[in-house]
Amino acid sequence: MINKLRHIFEAVLYKRPVCRAYTTIAPSKQPRRPAKALTGKASIHPANQVRFFSTSEVKDVQIVYVEADGKKRLAAAKVGENLLDVAHENSIELEGACGGELACSTCHLIFDQGTYDTLPPMTEEEQDMLDLAFEVTDTSRLGCQVKVTEAFDGITVCRCCPKQPPIAYFMH
Numbered sequence: 515m516i517n518k519l520r521h522i523f524e525a526v527l528y529k530r531p532v533c534r535a536y537t538t539i540a541p542s543k544q545p546r547r548p549a550k551a552l553t554g555k556a557s558i559h560p561a562n563q564v565r566f567f568s569t570s571e572v573k574d575v576q577i578v579y580v581e582a583d584g585k586k587r588l589a590a591a592k593v594g595e596n597l598l599d600v601a602h603e604n605s606i607e608l609e610g611a612c613g614g615e616l617a618c619s620t621c622h623l624i625f626d627q628g629t630y631d632t633l634p635p636m637t638e639e640e641q642d643m644l645d646l647a648f649e650v651t652d653t654s655r656l657g658c659q660v661k662v663t664e665a666f667d668g669i670t671v672c673r674c675c676p677k678q679p680p681i682a683y684f685m686h
Contacts (some may be wrong), residue, residue: 575667579606582673593664597623597657597671608673614658616640619647621657624672630655632665 552613579587579601589604593595598621601608609620616639625633630653636644644650657671 533684534588573664575662575664577666578670580672581607586664589686590660591666593662595662597662600662601657608657610658616643616658619643619656621649623650623655623657625652625655626670629669
């Protein structure tokens, strides 16, 4: 019980996704069932109340990842997740050595200009990390810092593609 509460508290405190939140605790007389996990996120509202988004509120979008060898992989993503986590959940090879803590540049992704223009501005810390990445372009971002929105449905993101210019992968 304490671990469950600690997990929820840490998720809210550090603004991380709630991976496992338990809605009910089974009485000891009943056989234990696997806990029901919420697939949403927790957030703190101005009134300092924790709000859990239900599964019905979280929308799915499809994102195409272009791997380093040129193969395209379709990935299902939930709105609010970052692109590094989406890649890992869909078995797409995107390193993310720091675990999404903005301490490396191994989750470097390249966007088409139209998508890049809709992204929120880059922080100074992200720009510093991108300076260390290979093959940085004008539309490069770190996957751990880009949150999925509903507008991402159908976009294509490219990993560092050394054999061809990245723009070739965005053409149909």
